[in-house]
Amino acid sequence: MRPARLSLATAVATVAALAAVTGCTEKGGGSDGDRVVGVTATDDTCEVSKKEFPAGHVELAIENKGSKVTEVYLLFPDDRVVTERENIGPGTKQRVTAEVKAGDYRIACKPGMRGKGIRQDVKATGGKTVARDPKLDGAVAAYRAYVQAQADETLPKAQAFAKAVEAGDVEAARKAYAPSRIGWERTEPVAESFGDIDPKVDVREDGLEDGQDPATDWTGWHRLEKALWQDGKIGGREKELAGRLITDLEDWRKRVGSAEITPTSMANGAKELLDEVATGKVTGEEERYSHTDLVDFKANVEGAEKSYALLKPVAGQNDPALVKDLDKRFAALNTLLDQYRPDATSYDFTSYDKVGKANRKELSDAVNALAEPLSRLAAAVVK
Template sequence: MSPRALFFAASVFGLMALQTPAQADVDPQELVEPIAEYKLYVLDNLDQFVSHTEKFTQAIEAGDLERAQALYAPTRVYYERIEPIAELFADLDASIDAREDDYEHGVEDPDFTGFHRLEYGLFKEQTTQGFTPYAKQLMTDVNDLEARVQDLTFPPAQVVGGAAALMEEVAATKVSGEEDRYSHTDLWDFQGNVDGSQKIFELFKPLVAEQDPAFVERVEENFTAVEATLAHYRREADNPEAGFVSYEKVSETDRRAFVGPVTVLAEDLATLRGKLGL
């Protein structure tokens, strides 16, 4: 374990000790290292999230519509990866990532802020004019999120359960195309959710591999199937940083093809907490 991970391990050890080993299939102390490594993953993504959000919001404030549109999707990826932790702060999650459907007056509601409020302006109204206050608020919220997570003790059940929650979100809002309805950048968010879910699974996989190798093999095969379908829609096959084509270009056949492995993944990963005694 790295020195940073050792530091974080110390912060979660006390929480692990509160669990009763007799009730778990895995010794609670075995969860300390993967939880610590996951916190490093979250903090690294938060660091990138802050940096990308700065560039994104600066483009809006400068009135650079084309650059702001280009930065929208690659900025959100970092948030999508760490949603199991970000959603622990309900106020910030609502401010950063709520959709217009969550508000009685939709885009006219004064409480509707964050990425999707900006998405509406950038891609529907095709303007940055009047959106500087929303950009500034987003930057404030993202900085606040990073500050709160620094000293957070990660709840093990929330972390492990996050693997399934991320895939459930893909099935619920990504495949339909409803989340990024104006930018049609859903595949970027899709990839972020898959990345975050797969990271959690990989960290805890060694703890369940011996007791249930068939489970591990099935999950790995379904992740591979989802990644293969996503790869088909990359702008550049050998350059993941180039991102994806518009979701409007994804065929109905492939949209349906996503549903099977995503649903199975969500169902299988939902059993991970039980396998770890959480």
């Protein structure tokens, strides 16, 4: 879960209204080709180089000219996420490749990675489908099965956690907490693509939207985490929230089968999982009360590696050097993580508050070393 969770489902507004409030404007036609859309973000504008582009593979060429870290989303009209790129620092550029069918979409810039964002309506034109290597169709099918399996396996673990909370058993709930999150963390980009589920189950207190009251609006795992570790007690509100968590996770489990999954969304999702590690787990912000960050960290890496492994046969044909580098970087990061658990099959990781500053930097450096080549995976699978 990113530092400031975006509540996309509540962010619907007309482009005209957003333009009047935030100065969202359109640039003249770009020069990078029909399928490249330039996106220039500032602290109060979101400019796009074109509002129409051919269906198929589209590349967002993003530049952040503002003073705040930003995110850029390509959204369906109902706010489901096609693709995103977060943690785009001031003065930096990013490129992200997505696969889109003909239809209406929105591009959203999120200065400070909070709030409703600044939006542009855009359109993919033409009715042609994307020519795809059959191996990629197989990768998508296998990944869809993996995501469903993770959701199916998560629910009983979450139910065990919820039952402990409802029974008022603090120690049992603490023990069940981290295991209940593993499947979610492995496949989080798919859950986030729906827009409305993630803010219910995985938001941190500082990720609430302006105007939301933590006493009434904060729900999900981290609200219960705070009660269990900081407060050390379970009250009626926590028991109610445990039941609500299961309801929301059952909704997630039912909906993952209908998620929009493409080879590029798999590749971009792998990068998003590394971003989750960099901005939440390495810093210790994600599990600030339980200090179970390394469990989430490992699950994020496993999810990213699963997407990569399924896409690797095609990526290896198109960009052998990239695959060689990614193999090396994944191996190095996994070796480093293994130092913090008793064996390679255990999820009994060292409590993150016991990991020193130098070791945290070592982990951060390994994540960053992997994230850069991983950001090029989507482009490699569509060459």
